[in-house]
Amino acid sequence: MRTVTANDGRMLARIIHLAHRFGCTYTKVAAQHTGADYRMEFAFAGPGDALRRLDAQITKLLDDDRETMG
Amino acid sequence: MHTRTGAAIVLDTLESLGVDTVFGYPGGAIMPLYDALYDHRIVHVLVRHEAAAVFAASGFARSTGRPGVCIATSGPGATNLITGIVDAMLDNVPLVALTGQVRSTVMGTDAFQEVDVAAITHQVTKRNVVVRSVDQIEPALRAAFRLATSSRPGPVLVDLPTDVLRAFEEARAGAAAEPAATRERPRADAQSLDAAVAALQRAQRPVLIVGGGTRWSGATEIFRSLAARIGAPIASTLHGLGCADPGDPAYIGMLGMHGWKRANLAVQSADVLVALGMRFDDRVTGDPAKFAPNAHTIVHADIDAAEFDKVVHAHVKLHGDLRETLVALDHRLARVTLPSFEEWRAQACAPHEQLPRDDARDGHLSATDFLDALFAALPEDAIVSTDVGQHQMWAAQRVRASHPQHFLTSGGLGSMGFGLPAAIGAQMAHPGRTVVAIVGDGGFQMSMAELATLRRHELPVKIVLLDNRNLGMVRQWQELFYNARYSATALPDNPEFTTIARAYGIEARLVDHAEASAPSIKRMLQSPGPMLLHCACYPHENVWPIIPSGKSVDDLMETIPA
Numbered sequence: 001m002r003t004v005t006a007n008d009g010r011m012l013a014r015i016i017h018l019a020h021r022f023g024c025t026y027t028k029v030a031a032q033h034t035g036a037d038y039r040m041e042f043a044f045a046g047p048g049d050a051l052r053r054l055d056a057q058i059t060k061l062l063d064d065d066r067e068t069m070g
Numbered sequence: 071m072h073t074r075t076g077a078a079i080v081l082d083t084l085e086s087l088g089v090d091t092v093f094g095y096p097g098g099a100i101m102p103l104y105d106a107l108y109d110h111r112i113v114h115v116l117v118r119h120e121a122a123a124v125f126a127a128s129g130f131a132r133s134t135g136r137p138g139v140c141i142a143t144s145g146p147g148a149t150n151l152i153t154g155i156v157d158a159m160l161d162n163v164p165l166v167a168l169t170g171q172v173r174s175t176v177m178g179t180d181a182f183q184e185v186d187v188a189a190i191t192h193q194v195t196k197r198n199v200v201v202r203s204v205d206q207i208e209p210a211l212r213a214a215f216r217l218a219t220s221s222r223p224g225p226v227l228v229d230l231p232t233d234v235l236r237a238f239e240e241a242r243a244g245a246a247a248e249p250a251a252t253r254e255r256p257r258a259d260a261q262s263l264d265a266a267v268a269a270l271q272r273a274q275r276p277v278l279i280v281g282g283g284t285r286w287s288g289a290t291e292i293f294r295s296l297a298a299r300i301g302a303p304i305a306s307t308l309h310g311l312g313c314a315d316p317g318d319p320a321y322i323g324m325l326g327m328h329g330w331k332r333a334n335l336a337v338q339s340a341d342v343l344v345a346l347g348m349r350f351d352d353r354v355t356g357d358p359a360k361f362a363p364n365a366h367t368i369v370h371a372d373i374d375a376a377e378f379d380k381v382v383h384a385h386v387k388l389h390g391d392l393r394e395t396l397v398a399l400d401h402r403l404a405r406v407t408l409p410s411f412e413e414w415r416a417q418a419c420a421p422h423e424q425l426p427r428d429d430a431r432d433g434h435l436s437a438t439d440f441l442d443a444l445f446a447a448l449p450e451d452a453i454v455s456t457d458v459g460q461h462q463m464w465a466a467q468r469v470r471a472s473h474p475q476h477f478l479t480s481g482g483l484g485s486m487g488f489g490l491p492a493a494i495g496a497q498m499a500h501p502g503r504t505v506v507a508i509v510g511d512g513g514f515q516m517s518m519a520e521l522a523t524l525r526r527h528e529l530p531v532k533i534v535l536l537d538n539r540n541l542g543m544v545r546q547w548q549e550l551f552y553n554a555r556y557s558a559t560a561l562p563d564n565p566e567f568t569t570i571a572r573a574y575g576i577e578a579r580l581v582d583h584a585e586a587s588a589p590s591i592k593r594m595l596q597s598p599g600p601m602l603l604h605c606a607c608y609p610h611e612n613v614w615p616i617i618p619s620g621k622s623v624d625d626l627m628e629t630i631p632a
Contacts, residue, residue, distance in 0.1 A: 010192060017193055056376035064196050066253060067217045 001028070001043045004058065006065045009038045018057055022050040076204040076235040077106035080168070083211045085112060089139050091498050092168075093117055093126040093491075097143025098183055100170030102235035115498060115527060118519035120147050122491035124154025125517070128163050129495025132478045133453055135288065137164040137218045138495060144170045145183030148229075149190065153485055155225045156194045160482025161309065162286055164223040166214050167191075171200065173233040191227050198227035204237040220253060222374045223286050258371065258388035258395045265386045266344070267402045269367040273342035275414045276302040279325060279354075282309025282481070283347020283372055285474035289393035293346065294318075296400045300344075301411045303418040305333040307348045308481045312471030322419055326354040327617050328463040330425070334615075334623040336418040337362050344369045347392045350381040351482070352620070358382055360622035371395045425467055426614040426628040434608035435584055437536045438464050441508070443587045444534060445469060447595060452476065452504040453496045457489030457513030460542035463613045465508050487516030490533065494520060497529045504532065504595065511537040511564050518567075521574040524600040532594050533571075533602040538609040539564055546612045550630065571602040582606040 004011070012031050019026055024046030031040045044051055074082065080103055084092070093115045096104040107114050117123045120142040127138030142151050148169040158165040172181040188198045196217050201210050207230070214226040270276060278300065284293050290313050297304050297314065304314045305325040314321045323330035325337060337343065343365045348354070349372070355361040358381050362368065370377070370384035371392055378387045388395045427438050441464050448454070454469055455478040456462040462479055471477040478496060480488040493507035514535050524531055545559040571578035581590045581603055594601045615628045 008197070010189075014192055053376070053380055056378070056380075060374060060376045063221065063253065064217060067197065067213050067220070 001041060002055070002058065003039065003041045004062055006038050006040065006062060008065055009033065011038070011061060011065055012040055014061060015040075015042060015058055019044055019046070019054055022054045023047065024050050024054055073238045073240055075102065075106065076207050076230070076237050076239065077102040079204065079207045079239060080211065080230065080235070081106050081110045081112055083208045084139065087212070087215050088136065091115065091130065092139040092141055093123040093130070093495065094141030095120045095123055095143070095147060097147045097170060099144035099172055099232040100141060100147070100230070100235075102232060103141065103168070103170070103230070113498070115494065115523065117491065117494075117523050119517070120150035121154055121487060122494070122517055122520045122523065124151045124165070124167060125157070125485070125488050125491035126495035126498070127165055128154060128158050128488075129455060129478055129492030130499045131158075131163050131165055131495075132492065133475050133496035134499045135286070135475065137166050137215055139166050139168065141168045142170070143183065144172055144187070145185045148185060148187040152191060152194070153483070155191055155227065157480050157483040157485045157488065158225040159194050159196070161480065162223045162282060163225070164218040165225040166211075166218055167225060167227040169227060169229050170235070171229045171231040174202065174231045175233070177231065187227065188229050194225075195227050196224040198229065200229040201231070201234055204234055204239040207234070221255070255394075256373070256375070256390045258390040258398060262386055262388050263398050263402055266369045266388060266399060267406060269342050269369055269386060270300060270344070270403070270408055271406060273302075273409065273411070275340050275364075275418075276300065276342040276344060276411060277336050277340040277418070278302050278304045279307065279337070279343065279345045279348055280304060280310040280313040281307040281346060281348025282474070283392045284310055284313040287347065287373065287392040289347070289396050290474060292393055292396045292400060296396050296403070299400065299403050300408060301415060302344075303336050303415050305329070305337060307351070307354055308466055308479065310348065310474070311466060311469060311477045312474035316470040316472065319419060319421070320415055324466055326351075327356070327619070328467060328613050328615065330423065330467065331615050331626060331628070332418065332420040332423050334617065334626065338364065338623050339418070340365050342367045342369070344371075345384070346371050346396070347373075349377045352381070355381060356617050357620055357622045360624070428608075428611045428614070431608040431611065435582055435587070435605055437461060437538065437605065437607040437611055438468075439584060440534075440536065440581070440587050440605050440607070441465060441468050444506070444591055447588075447591045448506065449504050452506060453478065453493075453500060455479065455489050455492040455496060455505070455507045457507075457509040458484045458486045459510045459512060460538075460546065460611075460613050461508055461510045461536045463543075486513040489513055490517045490520050490531070493531045494523055494529060497531050498527070505530075506532045506534060508534045508536065510542060511535065511539060511561055511567075512541045514567075518570065521571060521576055525575045529600060530598060531600050532597070533600070535567055535602060535604050536607050537564060537567065537604060538607045538611065540609050543613070549612070550616070550627070551618065567602065567604040576600045576602055578602040578604060580604050580606065
């Protein structure tokens with residue numbers, strides 16, 4: 001299970017697309033708009049190496065997301 | 071109280087961010103921005119297809135290190151940018167794409183030229199945004215430029231509905247620009263730096279691999295200094311070309327599928343590999359399981375932690391801005407004694423190695439001979455762009471770029487049609503420099519309408535068209551790996567390219583035999599304006615060596631198997 005907070009709610013879709021790309025499936029997806037940002041929970045299943053790479057990519061995406069875009 | 075339109079705010083903000091040149095193509099939804107451009111100081115380069123706008127912006131960025139800016143209208147204008155946006159994403163090019171959008175009130179109604187470009191590009195940009203109100207324009211653009219250049223650079227798209235561009239905002243007279251919100255940059259930790267030093271102290275056969283991250287972090291100078299201190303052989307990725315001094319006797323050339331044999335063999339023999347700002351692309355590693363099998367320690371330095379262990383496991387990970395990492399490494403290495411790698415370097419550098427080439431040319435001009443003559447004649451600060459295919463690899467094998475911003479090529483995506491517009495972008499950024507676009511007959515025909523852009527803006531770009539009347543790289547693979555079944559790769563019906571160039575008002579010359587090469591190159595380089603050299607080349611010349619896709623250096627081929 002990974003819980004993330006993002007400014008951009010579309011991050012949900014982007015992460016799911018990435019999971020598909022890496023050959024992973026998601027066993028749980030939940031999102032909530034908390035006012036200032038979005039809180040998302042994911043649980044993925046898949047090959048260990050793919051899950052590790054997915055996790056690294058999500059971290060990178062969230063770093064970029066911290067730049068507010070107006 | 072002054073009021074500005076959203077379009078004026080866009081241009082004022084761009085200007086305040088240091089933008090002096092943009093590349094674009096107008097259309098309905100983006101018309102307010104073009105109206106504002108009409109009498110603005112920012113120079114707009116009108117291309118003939120939006121794909122050229124984004125590639126030109128990329129060429130501008132690759133040759134300067136500054137973000138390139140391209141503009142297109144909504145719908146087809148925006149979708150025509152996408153290949154170039156992906157290209158920038160894969161090659162880490164800082165790019166800001168501005169797209170027009172239908173007015174806010176009709177978004178989502180399938181209005182004329184409406185497309186959800188934000189959704190389409192979401193996966194292939196660092197970030198994108200649809201600007202919903204005029205007061206969001208400036209912060210969105212400032213954030214876009216920060217993001218495009220921060221950490222690992224890449225493209226950002228800003229979608230601008232036409233009503234937002236037309237809306238008025240009360241100007242904040244004298245308002246100070248918001249301070250840039252900078253993210254904390256990662257820095258390689260001391261323990262990992264010490265581990266890297268220790269690995270080099272234990273090494274017997276180390277190899278340095280320099281990648282494109284070196285150019286984007288501005289680390290060329292410190293890399294060269296560090297490399298001299300270590301004294302190990304240096305190999306380069308495609309995007310690392312120019313980072314190492316090509317005259318350095320330790321430099322062993324480009325690595326990978328079409329790299330120098332000595333570079334690939336050195337990596338295979340290395341006991342310590344130091345990979346700097348590179349991502350172990352499959353064109354570099356071939357079969358990752360067989361890559362660098364003797365390396366007991368792989369040191370990998372990169373700004374992007376997601377690159378670690380993605381393809382090749384690194385024993386030492388240096389996560390941080392590469393320039394800062396190399397400075398820190400250099401400080402540490404200055405305090406220790408490294409073994410002498412002289413003997414290993416002499417063995418790895420194989421100074422007399424020649425690139426294998428096809429000799430049987432039936433009296434035709436050889437593309438590789440022509441490129442050898444061209445590179446010998448170019449001034450040291452010339453900027454060379456390439457398209458994609460055989461000519462690209464021949465050029466990459468031979469180019470002696472003295473700086474990474476001197477060689478511009480589409481590496482990750484391999485986008486045909488890149489070469490000429492990228493040269494346009496580079497020439498706009500460097501009006502006094504020699505800029506040469508080396509293109510093939512396939513790729514040139516994807517962007518040759520940009521001859522009009524050369525003429526319009528009086529850009530003295532030199533075009534070297536290596537015409538083998540084939541989609542040469544695919545033809546080569548068909549010859550080697552598909553039983554010579556030449557499916558859809560012959561181009562016997564190519565047009566008369568010199569006539570086409572002249573129709574655009576551009577000087578052109580046909581080169582169809584070896585003796586004409588040197589005088590034609592001389593004439594081209596002396597020409598004050600744009601010029602096309604149409605080189606009618608031997609159609610079956612191949613790129614050697616080649617490591618077949620997914621194979622290892624053990625499978626390296628230097629000629630067609632008997």
